[in-house]
Amino acid sequence: MNNLAFELRDIHFSYLGKFPALSGVNINIRPGEKVTVIGANGSGKSTLLHMLDGLIFPDQGTIKAFGENLNENVFADENFSRNFRKKVGLVFQNPDVQLFCPTAQEDIIFGPLQLGMEKGEIENRLEELAGILNLKHLLDRPPHQLSVGEKRKVALASTLIINPEVLILDEPTAGLDPLTTRHIIDLLVPADGSGKTIIISTHDLHLAEEISDIIYVFSPEKRIVKCGKPEEILNDGQLLHDNNLIHIHRHKHKDTTHIHPHLH
Amino acid sequence: MSFFKDSVFSDENASKNGFLQSLDPRIKTITFLLFLVQILLTRNIFILLCLYAVSVLLACFSKIRLGFFLKRTWVFIPLFSLFIAIPAIFSIFTPGEPLTTVKIAGLTLIITRPGLSGAALFIARVVTSVSFVVLLNITTKHFELLKVLRIFKIPQIFVMTLGMCYRYIFLFIGIIENTHLAVKSRVGIKIRPKKGQRIVASNITSLWQRSYQLNEDVYQAMLSRGYNGEPLVLNNFKAGWQDWLWLLCALTIFITIR
Ligand SMILES: Nc1ncnc2c1ncn2[C@@H]1O[C@H](COP(=O)(O)OP(=O)(O)O)[C@@H](O)[C@H]1O
Numbered sequence: 029m030n031n032l033a034f035e036l037r038d039i040h041f042s043y044l045g046k047f048p049a050l051s052g053v054n055i056n057i058r059p060g061e062k063v064t065v066i067g068a069n070g071s072g073k074s075t076l077l078h079m080l081d082g083l084i085f086p087d088q089g090t091i092k093a094f095g096e097n098l099n100e101n102v103f104a105d106e107n108f109s110r111n112f113r114k115k116v117g118l119v120f121q122n123p124d125v126q127l128f129c130p131t132a133q134e135d136i137i138f139g140p141l142q143l144g145m146e147k148g149e150i151e152n153r154l155e156e157l158a159g160i161l162n163l164k165h166l167l168d169r170p171p172h173q174l175s176v177g178e179k180r181k182v183a184l185a186s187t188l189i190i191n192p193e194v195l196i197l198d199e200p201t202a203g204l205d206p207l208t209t210r211h212i213i214d215l216l217v218p219a220d221g222s223g224k225t226i227i228i229s230t231h232d233l234h235l236a237e238e239i240s241d242i243i244y245v246f247s248p249e250k251r252i253v254k255c256g257k258p259e260e261i262l263n264d265g266q267l268l269h270d271n272n273l274i275h276i277h278r279h280k281h282k283d284t285t286h287i288h289p290h291l292h
Numbered sequence: 293m294s295f296f297k298d299s300v301f302s303d304e305n306a307s308k309n310g311f312l313q314s315l316d317p318r319i320k321t322i323t324f325l326l327f328l329v330q331i332l333l334t335r336n337i338f339i340l341l342c343l344y345a346v347s348v349l350l351a352c353f354s355k356i357r358l359g360f361f362l363k364r365t366w367v368f369i370p371l372f373s374l375f376i377a378i379p380a381i382f383s384i385f386t387p388g389e390p391l392t393t394v395k396i397a398g399l400t401l402i403i404t405r406p407g408l409s410g411a412a413l414f415i416a417r418v419v420t421s422v423s424f425v426v427l428l429n430i431t432t433k434h435f436e437l438l439k440v441l442r443i444f445k446i447p448q449i450f451v452m453t454l455g456m457c458y459r460y461i462f463l464f465i466g467i468i469e470n471t472h473l474a475v476k477s478r479v480g481i482k483i484r485p486k487k488g489q490r491i492v493a494s495n496i497t498s499l500w501q502r503s504y505q506l507n508e509d510v511y512q513a514m515l516s517r518g519y520n521g522e523p524l525v526l527n528n529f530k531a532g533w534q535d536w537l538w539l540l541c542a543l544t545i546f547i548t549i550r
């Protein structure tokens with residue numbers, strides 16, 4: 029019995045049977061691991077994350093979560109589904125998709141209510157998260173009136189409040205100002221390195237460097253071209269360049285060469 | 293557009309502390325159903341007008357701006373009257389004592405008295421029932437309304453579909469709005485609403501597909517946070533003495549005028 033959080037074997041997936049989005053992906057994710065997925069637009073990152081969250085299922089290959097196969101049938105079981113949703117939380121790339129309630133507060137408490145969390149506890153956590161993310165003044169506003177950054181924070185809160193063991197974030201810092209980005213990174217990487225499994229897709233190589241134990245690079249062919257430690261990947265200028273992740277600007281400072289990753 | 297979206301979807305009116313908002317959603321729904329039954333059964337235009345007055349009074353007591361309320365309810369009338377009420381006033385559809393005649397394109401149309409009063413009755417009925425439905429809708433939070441439907445044993449699939457329709461319209465409007473802006477920004481000049489609407493309309497198919505995709509995505513987002521078709525709300529419904537008093541009032545009205 030291995031104890032992997034996720035185990036993906038030769039996953040193939042295409043939308044509507046004709047738009048390939050993953051072609052032959054193998055990944056193992058251990059509990060507590062911080063994983064980053066980088067790759068150009070359209071390389072299949074979001075698709076992978078949706079699959080990890082049990083929203084879509086492979087056309088070919090197998091995906092196991094906590095040792096159990098994931099497919100439509102197991103999610104038909106209410107108990108399994110509820111447990112899985114408690115354990116795994118996804119923050120969507122597009123906050124407009126994630127926020128569907130009339131007010132930000134209702135959106136944040138939607139998950140815990142659905143999952144049967146106790147009311148007092150929901151209120152406590154809401155209070156706490158709203159404090160940390162500085163959302164108190166937004167709680168009564170309709171989400172569609174908020175700015176992108178504010179929406180993203182509300183979306184983040186709506187997943188964090190469930191307090192899942194596995195936190196999946198799809199480009200969490202895209203379109204945010206540096207300070208808010210900083211804030212979110214600090215929130216995700218508590219100093220004590222708490223045991224949450226975190227899986228992030230991003231174009232932000234600084235974020236990738238700071239947060240991850242391991243980085244997976246997706247190619248435009250929708251498969252993994254390389255995986256490895258951040259130092260290894262982020263110093264491989266050719267790889268990053270080939271996969272549209274940087275323009276390379278090389279500078280000589282004294283006798284060392286610096287690569288400045290310029291983000292798309 | 294934005295005005296429409298905010299007023300329909302923001303629950304702004306539902307969050308005010310007026311009379312209807314303070315009622316238990318279950319009892320409110322029951323009494324409104326009573327009113328609707330009454331509206332559908334009566335053939336007396338005076339009773340309809342009284343009930344209409346009741347709905348307007350309720351709106352006032354619930355801190356709903358009267359102009360907004362009237363606009364929301366009368367907006368449907370032209371549509372209905374065009375298809376049902378107007379044909380009905382003519383002798384072809386409703387024979388009877390002729391009032392006047394109109395000549396259109398060589399055709400002589402006779403407006404009849406029963407036709408006219410029938411149409412008036414019809415319009416009064418539509419306006420009044422639409423008023424009550426709108427009132428219930430804007431004074432109750434979306435998820436509460438869905439929950440009430442579930443309490444009344446409306447099948448889950450139906451409630452779910454209703455909830456999706458609601459979100460669907462919401463997304464649809466959002467997309468139209470953004471498309472309008474996008475067109476504006478690309479055309480680079482301030483385009484007149486008419487023209488913008490035409491551009492939007494010509495893209496209606498792609499619009500439809502986009503909103504469909506977005507709706508799918510939103511559904512996934514709901515699933516991801518544990519949605520299983522059962523709407524849940526934070527506050528449990530609790531009926532107090534005001535609720536029972538109101539129920540009594542509604543019942544009295546129901547029994548006395550019919
Ligand atoms: N709903 C969809 N229908 C059809 N094709 C899609 C859909 N969503 C994504 N794709 C396609 O799948 C591929 C991977 O997309 P995605 O996972 O969103 O990439 P990323 O998140 O890395 O930008 C892309 O080629 C995209 O065109």
Ligand SMILES: [Mg+2]
Binds near residue numbers: 070121
């Ligand atoms: Mg993506």
